[in-house]
Amino acid sequence: MQYRKDKYGNDLSMLGFGCMRFQKKGSKIDIDEAEKEIMEAFNAGVNYYDTAYVYSGSEAAIGEIFERNGIRDKINIATKLPQYLISSRNAIDRYFNEELSRLRTDHVDYYLMHHMTDIAMWEKLKAIGIIDWIEEKKKSGQIRNIGFSYHGNTDNFLKILNDYDWDMCQIQYNYLDDVSQAGVDGLKAAAAKGIPVVIMEPLRGGKLVNMLPADAKKHMKDSGRGWSPAEWGLRWLYNQPEVTVVLSGMNSVDMVKENCRVAAETEAGSFTEKDFETIELVKKAIKANEKVGCTGCRYCMPCPKGVDIPGTFRGYNLMAIEGKNQGRFQYAQTVSLTKEPCFASQCIECGKCEQHCPQNLPIRKLLKEADKALRPLPFKVGINIARSFMLRKAK
Ligand code: SF4
Numbered sequence: 001m002q003y004r005k006d007k008y009g010n011d012l013s014m015l016g017f018g019c020m021r022f023q024k025k026g027s028k029i030d031i032d033e034a035e036k037e038i039m040e041a042f043n044a045g046v047n048y049y050d051t052a053y054v055y056s057g058s059e060a061a062i063g064e065i066f067e068r069n070g071i072r073d074k075i076n077i078a079t080k081l082p083q084y085l086i087s088s089r090n091a092i093d094r095y096f097n098e099e100l101s102r103l104r105t106d107h108v109d110y111y112l113m114h115h116m117t118d119i120a121m122w123e124k125l126k127a128i129g130i131i132d133w134i135e136e137k138k139k140s141g142q143i144r145n146i147g148f149s150y151h152g153n154t155d156n157f158l159k160i161l162n163d164y165d166w167d168m169c170q171i172q173y174n175y176l177d178d179v180s181q182a183g184v185d186g187l188k189a190a191a192a193k194g195i196p197v198v199i200m201e202p203l204r205g206g207k208l209v210n211m212l213p214a215d216a217k218k219h220m221k222d223s224g225r226g227w228s229p230a231e232w233g234l235r236w237l238y239n240q241p242e243v244t245v246v247l248s249g250m251n252s253v254d255m256v257k258e259n260c261r262v263a264a265e266t267e268a269g270s271f272t273e274k275d276f277e278t279i280e281l282v283k284k285a286i287k288a289n290e291k292v293g294c295t296g297c298r299y300c301m302p303c304p305k306g307v308d309i310p311g312t313f314r315g316y317n318l319m320a321i322e323g324k325n326q327g328r329f330q331y332a333q334t335v336s337l338t339k340e341p342c343f344a345s346q347c348i349e350c351g352k353c354e355q356h357c358p359q360n361l362p363i364r365k366l367l368k369e370a371d372k373a374l375r376p377l378p379f380k381v382g383i384n385i386a387r388s389f390m391l392r393k394a395k
Protein backbone atom coordinates (compact mmCIF):
# COMPACT_ATOMS: atom_id res chain seq x y z
CA MET A 1 0.00 0.00 0.00
CA GLN A 2 1.09 3.56 -0.60
CA TYR A 3 0.18 6.47 1.64
CA ARG A 4 -0.48 10.17 1.22
CA LYS A 5 -0.59 12.76 3.99
CA ASP A 6 -3.57 14.35 5.70
CA LYS A 7 -3.53 18.00 6.79
CA TYR A 8 -1.51 17.20 9.91
CA GLY A 9 1.03 14.88 8.26
CA ASN A 10 -0.65 11.57 9.17
CA ASP A 11 -0.44 8.73 6.64
CA LEU A 12 -3.66 7.81 4.85
CA SER A 13 -3.78 4.79 2.58
CA MET A 14 -4.38 5.85 -1.03
CA LEU A 15 -7.17 3.28 -1.13
CA GLY A 16 -10.05 3.82 1.28
CA PHE A 17 -12.77 1.29 2.02
CA GLY A 18 -16.22 2.64 1.08
CA CYS A 19 -18.57 0.89 3.49
CA MET A 20 -21.90 1.75 1.85
CA ARG A 21 -22.53 -1.37 -0.18
CA PHE A 22 -21.68 -4.53 1.77
CA GLN A 23 -23.24 -7.78 0.60
CA LYS A 24 -26.53 -8.63 2.28
CA LYS A 25 -27.80 -11.81 3.87
CA GLY A 26 -31.56 -11.41 3.74
CA SER A 27 -32.21 -7.80 4.69
CA LYS A 28 -29.08 -7.44 6.85
CA ILE A 29 -25.39 -6.95 6.08
CA ASP A 30 -23.53 -10.26 5.78
CA ILE A 31 -21.18 -9.45 8.63
CA ASP A 32 -18.91 -12.48 8.16
CA GLU A 33 -18.35 -11.66 4.49
CA ALA A 34 -17.83 -7.96 5.32
CA GLU A 35 -15.29 -8.99 7.97
CA LYS A 36 -13.32 -11.06 5.43
CA GLU A 37 -13.20 -8.11 3.02
CA ILE A 38 -12.28 -5.57 5.68
CA MET A 39 -9.54 -7.75 7.15
CA GLU A 40 -8.14 -8.47 3.69
CA ALA A 41 -7.93 -4.70 3.15
CA PHE A 42 -6.54 -4.05 6.63
CA ASN A 43 -3.82 -6.67 6.15
CA ALA A 44 -2.90 -5.04 2.83
CA GLY A 45 -2.47 -1.68 4.60
CA VAL A 46 -5.84 0.07 4.09
CA ASN A 47 -6.30 2.42 7.05
CA TYR A 48 -9.28 4.58 5.96
CA TYR A 49 -12.89 3.33 6.31
CA ASP A 50 -15.76 5.54 5.18
CA THR A 51 -19.34 5.20 6.38
CA ALA A 52 -22.30 7.47 7.24
CA TYR A 53 -25.25 7.66 9.60
CA VAL A 54 -27.64 6.91 6.74
CA TYR A 55 -25.78 3.89 5.27
CA SER A 56 -28.13 1.29 6.63
CA GLY A 57 -26.42 -0.99 9.17
CA SER A 58 -22.93 0.07 8.06
CA GLU A 59 -21.72 1.94 11.16
CA ALA A 60 -22.82 -0.87 13.46
CA ALA A 61 -21.27 -3.55 11.20
CA ILE A 62 -17.85 -1.94 10.96
CA GLY A 63 -17.90 -1.05 14.66
CA GLU A 64 -18.44 -4.73 15.46
CA ILE A 65 -15.75 -5.87 13.01
CA PHE A 66 -13.12 -3.43 14.29
CA GLU A 67 -13.86 -4.41 17.91
CA ARG A 68 -13.85 -8.17 17.19
CA ASN A 69 -10.43 -7.89 15.54
CA GLY A 70 -8.95 -5.34 17.94
CA ILE A 71 -7.98 -2.93 15.16
CA ARG A 72 -9.87 0.26 16.09
CA ASP A 73 -6.70 2.14 17.05
CA LYS A 74 -4.87 1.05 13.90
CA ILE A 75 -7.36 2.50 11.43
CA ASN A 76 -9.24 5.74 10.70
CA ILE A 77 -13.01 5.95 10.75
CA ALA A 78 -14.70 8.56 8.58
CA THR A 79 -18.39 9.04 9.17
CA LYS A 80 -20.93 11.76 8.50
CA LEU A 81 -23.50 13.98 10.14
CA PRO A 82 -26.83 13.80 8.29
CA GLN A 83 -26.89 17.60 8.22
CA TYR A 84 -30.06 17.65 6.07
CA LEU A 85 -31.97 16.13 9.03
CA ILE A 86 -30.67 18.67 11.53
CA SER A 87 -32.65 21.60 12.85
CA SER A 88 -31.17 22.16 16.32
CA ARG A 89 -27.91 21.85 18.18
CA ASN A 90 -29.40 19.10 20.36
CA ALA A 91 -30.04 17.08 17.23
CA ILE A 92 -26.36 17.32 16.27
CA ASP A 93 -25.38 15.83 19.64
CA ARG A 94 -28.03 13.14 19.35
CA TYR A 95 -26.85 11.92 15.94
CA PHE A 96 -23.17 12.13 16.86
CA ASN A 97 -23.58 10.18 20.12
CA GLU A 98 -25.61 7.53 18.33
CA GLU A 99 -22.85 7.20 15.75
CA LEU A 100 -20.17 6.77 18.44
CA SER A 101 -22.29 4.08 20.05
CA ARG A 102 -22.90 2.24 16.76
CA LEU A 103 -19.20 2.43 15.91
CA ARG A 104 -18.18 1.25 19.42
CA THR A 105 -15.64 4.03 19.73
CA ASP A 106 -15.03 7.20 21.70
CA HIS A 107 -13.88 9.30 18.76
CA VAL A 108 -14.25 9.79 15.01
CA ASP A 109 -11.09 10.42 13.02
CA TYR A 110 -12.73 12.24 10.10
CA TYR A 111 -16.21 13.68 10.61
CA LEU A 112 -18.01 15.10 7.60
CA MET A 113 -21.06 17.24 7.01
CA HIS A 114 -22.86 14.82 4.69
CA HIS A 115 -24.02 15.65 1.19
CA MET A 116 -23.59 19.41 1.00
CA THR A 117 -24.73 20.93 -2.28
CA ASP A 118 -24.97 24.61 -1.51
CA ILE A 119 -23.41 27.29 0.71
CA ALA A 120 -26.94 27.82 2.13
CA MET A 121 -26.73 24.42 3.82
CA TRP A 122 -23.53 25.45 5.56
CA GLU A 123 -25.06 28.82 6.54
CA LYS A 124 -27.98 26.94 8.08
CA LEU A 125 -25.62 24.80 10.16
CA LYS A 126 -23.67 27.86 11.26
CA ALA A 127 -26.89 29.51 12.40
CA ILE A 128 -27.59 26.46 14.59
CA GLY A 129 -24.15 26.75 16.20
CA ILE A 130 -22.14 24.09 14.38
CA ILE A 131 -18.86 26.00 14.59
CA ASP A 132 -18.86 26.12 18.40
CA TRP A 133 -19.93 22.48 18.42
CA ILE A 134 -17.05 21.45 16.13
CA GLU A 135 -14.55 23.36 18.21
CA GLU A 136 -15.76 21.72 21.41
CA LYS A 137 -15.62 18.24 19.88
CA LYS A 138 -12.15 18.80 18.46
CA LYS A 139 -10.91 20.14 21.78
CA SER A 140 -12.31 17.12 23.62
CA GLY A 141 -10.70 14.75 21.09
CA GLN A 142 -14.03 13.21 20.06
CA ILE A 143 -13.47 14.53 16.53
CA ARG A 144 -9.95 14.61 15.11
CA ASN A 145 -10.60 16.13 11.67
CA ILE A 146 -13.63 17.95 10.32
CA GLY A 147 -14.74 18.04 6.69
CA PHE A 148 -17.66 17.86 4.30
CA SER A 149 -18.81 15.64 1.46
CA TYR A 150 -20.06 17.43 -1.59
CA HIS A 151 -22.37 17.01 -4.61
CA GLY A 152 -23.26 20.51 -5.85
CA ASN A 153 -21.62 22.65 -8.50
CA THR A 154 -18.07 24.04 -8.53
CA ASP A 155 -19.05 27.58 -7.48
CA ASN A 156 -20.78 26.44 -4.32
CA PHE A 157 -17.98 24.01 -3.54
CA LEU A 158 -15.46 26.85 -3.60
CA LYS A 159 -17.71 29.00 -1.39
CA ILE A 160 -17.99 26.28 1.26
CA LEU A 161 -14.29 25.44 0.98
CA ASN A 162 -13.27 29.05 1.55
CA ASP A 163 -15.74 29.73 4.36
CA TYR A 164 -14.13 27.61 7.07
CA ASP A 165 -10.79 26.15 8.11
CA TRP A 166 -11.65 22.59 7.02
CA ASP A 167 -9.35 19.64 7.67
CA MET A 168 -10.52 17.63 4.65
CA CYS A 169 -13.23 17.26 2.03
CA GLN A 170 -14.79 14.50 -0.04
CA ILE A 171 -15.90 14.93 -3.64
CA GLN A 172 -17.35 12.88 -6.48
CA TYR A 173 -14.60 12.74 -9.09
CA ASN A 174 -13.65 10.40 -11.93
CA TYR A 175 -12.54 10.75 -15.55
CA LEU A 176 -16.09 11.41 -16.66
CA ASP A 177 -16.83 13.90 -13.84
CA ASP A 178 -13.64 15.91 -14.25
CA VAL A 179 -15.48 19.18 -14.89
CA SER A 180 -18.78 18.54 -13.11
CA GLN A 181 -19.63 18.85 -9.40
CA ALA A 182 -16.49 20.11 -7.54
CA GLY A 183 -14.47 19.02 -10.58
CA VAL A 184 -10.77 19.42 -11.18
CA ASP A 185 -10.97 23.11 -10.17
CA GLY A 186 -12.41 22.13 -6.79
CA LEU A 187 -9.82 19.38 -6.33
CA LYS A 188 -6.95 21.74 -7.06
CA ALA A 189 -8.35 24.53 -4.89
CA ALA A 190 -8.64 22.18 -1.90
CA ALA A 191 -5.17 20.75 -2.46
CA ALA A 192 -3.73 24.27 -2.74
CA LYS A 193 -5.07 24.95 0.76
CA GLY A 194 -3.32 21.82 2.04
CA ILE A 195 -6.62 20.00 2.53
CA PRO A 196 -6.67 16.28 1.77
CA VAL A 197 -9.27 15.32 -0.81
CA VAL A 198 -11.08 12.00 -0.52
CA ILE A 199 -12.65 10.78 -3.75
CA MET A 200 -16.03 9.07 -3.89
CA GLU A 201 -17.64 7.44 -6.95
CA PRO A 202 -14.23 6.87 -8.62
CA LEU A 203 -15.95 4.53 -11.10
CA ARG A 204 -19.32 6.34 -11.16
CA GLY A 205 -20.99 3.65 -9.05
CA GLY A 206 -19.50 0.90 -11.25
CA LYS A 207 -20.73 2.40 -14.51
CA LEU A 208 -17.18 3.00 -15.77
CA VAL A 209 -16.85 -0.78 -15.51
CA ASN A 210 -20.26 -2.25 -16.27
CA MET A 211 -21.72 0.22 -18.74
CA LEU A 212 -18.75 0.95 -20.97
CA PRO A 213 -19.62 0.89 -24.67
CA ALA A 214 -17.73 -1.64 -26.82
CA ASP A 215 -15.66 1.13 -28.47
CA ALA A 216 -14.42 2.32 -25.08
CA LYS A 217 -13.34 -1.20 -24.10
CA LYS A 218 -11.57 -1.56 -27.44
CA HIS A 219 -9.54 1.62 -26.85
CA MET A 220 -8.45 0.26 -23.47
CA LYS A 221 -7.47 -3.05 -25.02
CA ASP A 222 -5.63 -1.41 -27.94
CA SER A 223 -3.53 0.62 -25.50
CA GLY A 224 -1.58 -2.56 -24.72
CA ARG A 225 -1.57 -1.72 -21.00
CA GLY A 226 -3.55 -4.79 -20.02
CA TRP A 227 -5.44 -2.78 -17.38
CA SER A 228 -9.05 -3.59 -16.55
CA PRO A 229 -11.67 -0.81 -16.89
CA ALA A 230 -11.64 -0.43 -13.07
CA GLU A 231 -7.87 -0.13 -13.11
CA TRP A 232 -7.98 2.63 -15.74
CA GLY A 233 -10.41 4.62 -13.58
CA LEU A 234 -8.38 4.18 -10.38
CA ARG A 235 -5.01 4.80 -12.01
CA TRP A 236 -6.31 8.02 -13.61
CA LEU A 237 -7.09 9.24 -10.08
CA TYR A 238 -3.90 8.09 -8.33
CA ASN A 239 -1.92 9.75 -11.10
CA GLN A 240 -3.04 13.11 -9.65
CA PRO A 241 -1.04 14.14 -6.57
CA GLU A 242 -3.95 16.30 -5.36
CA VAL A 243 -5.98 13.13 -4.75
CA THR A 244 -5.36 11.82 -1.23
CA VAL A 245 -7.65 8.78 -0.78
CA VAL A 246 -9.82 7.00 -3.34
CA LEU A 247 -12.84 5.28 -1.82
CA SER A 248 -13.89 2.03 -3.35
CA GLY A 249 -17.09 0.25 -2.35
CA MET A 250 -15.48 -3.19 -2.35
CA ASN A 251 -17.82 -6.12 -1.86
CA SER A 252 -15.72 -9.17 -2.61
CA VAL A 253 -12.28 -10.31 -1.48
CA ASP A 254 -11.12 -10.43 -5.12
CA MET A 255 -12.13 -6.80 -5.59
CA VAL A 256 -10.21 -5.85 -2.45
CA LYS A 257 -7.12 -7.65 -3.76
CA GLU A 258 -7.29 -5.98 -7.19
CA ASN A 259 -7.85 -2.51 -5.71
CA CYS A 260 -4.99 -2.94 -3.21
CA ARG A 261 -2.65 -4.04 -5.97
CA VAL A 262 -3.47 -0.98 -8.10
CA ALA A 263 -3.02 1.36 -5.11
CA ALA A 264 0.32 -0.25 -4.32
CA GLU A 265 1.59 0.06 -7.91
CA THR A 266 0.45 3.48 -9.15
CA GLU A 267 2.63 6.53 -8.62
CA ALA A 268 1.45 10.13 -9.05
CA GLY A 269 2.54 11.48 -12.43
CA SER A 270 3.06 8.03 -13.91
CA PHE A 271 0.54 8.41 -16.76
CA THR A 272 2.14 8.68 -20.19
CA GLU A 273 0.84 10.83 -23.03
CA LYS A 274 -0.52 7.67 -24.60
CA ASP A 275 -2.45 6.86 -21.40
CA PHE A 276 -4.08 10.30 -21.47
CA GLU A 277 -4.92 9.79 -25.14
CA THR A 278 -6.56 6.48 -24.30
CA ILE A 279 -8.68 8.13 -21.60
CA GLU A 280 -9.74 10.84 -24.07
CA LEU A 281 -10.76 8.19 -26.61
CA VAL A 282 -12.70 6.30 -23.93
CA LYS A 283 -14.51 9.49 -22.91
CA LYS A 284 -15.33 10.25 -26.53
CA ALA A 285 -16.78 6.77 -26.97
CA ILE A 286 -18.88 7.12 -23.81
CA LYS A 287 -20.06 10.56 -24.87
CA ALA A 288 -20.87 9.53 -28.45
CA ASN A 289 -24.56 9.39 -27.56
CA GLU A 290 -24.64 12.75 -25.81
CA LYS A 291 -27.35 15.22 -26.74
CA VAL A 292 -25.27 18.39 -26.30
CA GLY A 293 -21.57 18.85 -27.08
CA CYS A 294 -20.99 20.89 -23.91
CA THR A 295 -17.47 20.47 -22.54
CA GLY A 296 -18.27 21.98 -19.14
CA CYS A 297 -15.72 24.78 -19.70
CA ARG A 298 -18.06 27.32 -17.99
CA TYR A 299 -17.10 30.22 -20.25
CA CYS A 300 -20.83 30.93 -20.53
CA MET A 301 -21.11 31.52 -16.78
CA PRO A 302 -22.29 33.33 -14.76
CA CYS A 303 -25.76 33.69 -16.23
CA PRO A 304 -27.43 36.90 -15.00
CA LYS A 305 -30.53 34.87 -14.13
CA GLY A 306 -28.57 32.22 -12.26
CA VAL A 307 -29.14 29.34 -14.71
CA ASP A 308 -26.57 26.56 -14.21
CA ILE A 309 -25.96 26.04 -17.92
CA PRO A 310 -23.26 23.31 -17.83
CA GLY A 311 -25.03 21.56 -14.94
CA THR A 312 -28.22 21.39 -16.98
CA PHE A 313 -26.46 20.01 -20.07
CA ARG A 314 -24.60 17.52 -17.91
CA GLY A 315 -27.88 16.09 -16.59
CA TYR A 316 -29.37 16.07 -20.10
CA ASN A 317 -26.36 14.19 -21.47
CA LEU A 318 -26.40 11.66 -18.65
CA MET A 319 -30.00 10.84 -19.58
CA ALA A 320 -28.67 9.70 -22.95
CA ILE A 321 -25.59 7.90 -21.61
CA GLU A 322 -26.83 6.27 -18.42
CA GLY A 323 -30.61 6.34 -18.67
CA LYS A 324 -33.34 8.88 -18.02
CA ASN A 325 -33.58 8.43 -14.29
CA GLN A 326 -29.84 8.61 -13.66
CA GLY A 327 -29.63 11.88 -15.60
CA ARG A 328 -32.58 13.32 -13.72
CA PHE A 329 -31.15 12.15 -10.39
CA GLN A 330 -27.76 13.75 -11.06
CA TYR A 331 -29.48 16.95 -12.14
CA ALA A 332 -31.58 16.94 -8.98
CA GLN A 333 -28.42 16.53 -6.88
CA THR A 334 -26.32 19.26 -8.45
CA VAL A 335 -28.82 21.81 -9.72
CA SER A 336 -32.15 21.39 -7.98
CA LEU A 337 -31.21 21.59 -4.32
CA THR A 338 -29.47 24.94 -4.16
CA LYS A 339 -31.14 27.70 -2.13
CA GLU A 340 -31.31 30.03 -5.12
CA PRO A 341 -32.84 27.89 -7.86
CA CYS A 342 -30.81 27.67 -11.06
CA PHE A 343 -33.22 25.89 -13.40
CA ALA A 344 -33.08 26.30 -17.17
CA SER A 345 -36.65 27.64 -17.04
CA GLN A 346 -35.27 30.86 -15.51
CA CYS A 347 -33.60 31.75 -18.83
CA ILE A 348 -34.88 35.04 -20.27
CA GLU A 349 -33.12 34.41 -23.59
CA CYS A 350 -30.81 37.42 -23.37
CA GLY A 351 -28.22 35.50 -25.43
CA LYS A 352 -25.22 36.66 -23.34
CA CYS A 353 -24.03 33.09 -22.75
CA GLU A 354 -23.99 32.21 -26.45
CA GLN A 355 -21.45 34.95 -27.18
CA HIS A 356 -18.93 33.13 -24.95
CA CYS A 357 -19.48 29.48 -25.87
CA PRO A 358 -16.43 28.13 -27.72
CA GLN A 359 -18.59 25.27 -29.01
CA ASN A 360 -21.06 27.75 -30.56
CA LEU A 361 -23.94 25.94 -28.95
CA PRO A 362 -27.45 27.35 -29.40
CA ILE A 363 -27.71 27.44 -25.61
CA ARG A 364 -31.15 29.08 -25.39
CA LYS A 365 -32.78 26.46 -27.59
CA LEU A 366 -30.97 23.58 -25.93
CA LEU A 367 -31.88 24.75 -22.43
CA LYS A 368 -35.56 24.56 -23.33
CA GLU A 369 -35.18 21.02 -24.63
CA ALA A 370 -33.14 19.97 -21.61
CA ASP A 371 -35.54 21.43 -19.07
CA LYS A 372 -38.46 19.65 -20.68
CA ALA A 373 -36.63 16.32 -20.57
CA LEU A 374 -35.12 16.74 -17.10
CA ARG A 375 -38.18 17.96 -15.28
CA PRO A 376 -41.37 16.24 -16.44
CA LEU A 377 -44.31 17.01 -14.18
CA PRO A 378 -43.84 14.22 -11.59
CA PHE A 379 -40.17 15.24 -11.20
CA LYS A 380 -41.10 18.90 -10.80
CA VAL A 381 -43.41 17.92 -7.94
CA GLY A 382 -40.75 15.63 -6.39
CA ILE A 383 -38.05 18.30 -6.70
CA ASN A 384 -40.29 20.90 -5.06
CA ILE A 385 -40.96 18.56 -2.13
CA ALA A 386 -37.22 17.77 -1.80
CA ARG A 387 -36.36 21.48 -1.97
CA SER A 388 -38.81 22.43 0.74
CA PHE A 389 -37.47 19.60 2.95
CA MET A 390 -33.73 20.08 2.40
CA LEU A 391 -33.82 23.87 2.48
CA ARG A 392 -36.47 24.38 5.13
CA LYS A 393 -34.10 26.00 7.60
CA ALA A 394 -32.11 27.87 5.00
CA LYS A 395 -34.89 30.26 4.04
S1 SF4 B 1 -29.68 33.39 -22.58
FE1 SF4 B 1 -30.56 32.51 -20.75
S2 SF4 B 1 -29.00 31.16 -19.95
FE2 SF4 B 1 -27.99 32.51 -21.41
S3 SF4 B 1 -27.21 34.20 -20.13
FE3 SF4 B 1 -29.23 34.81 -20.88
S4 SF4 B 1 -30.64 34.20 -19.25
FE4 SF4 B 1 -28.73 33.09 -18.91
Ligand code: SF4
Binds near residue numbers: 293295299313358361
Ligand atom coordinates in the same frame (compact mmCIF):
# COMPACT_ATOMS: atom_id res chain seq x y z
S1 SF4 C 1 -19.52 27.76 -22.75
FE1 SF4 C 1 -20.58 26.25 -24.02
S2 SF4 C 1 -19.33 24.39 -23.83
FE2 SF4 C 1 -18.68 25.77 -22.19
S3 SF4 C 1 -19.95 25.19 -20.42
FE3 SF4 C 1 -21.05 26.82 -21.44
S4 SF4 C 1 -22.43 25.76 -22.86
FE4 SF4 C 1 -20.89 24.28 -22.23
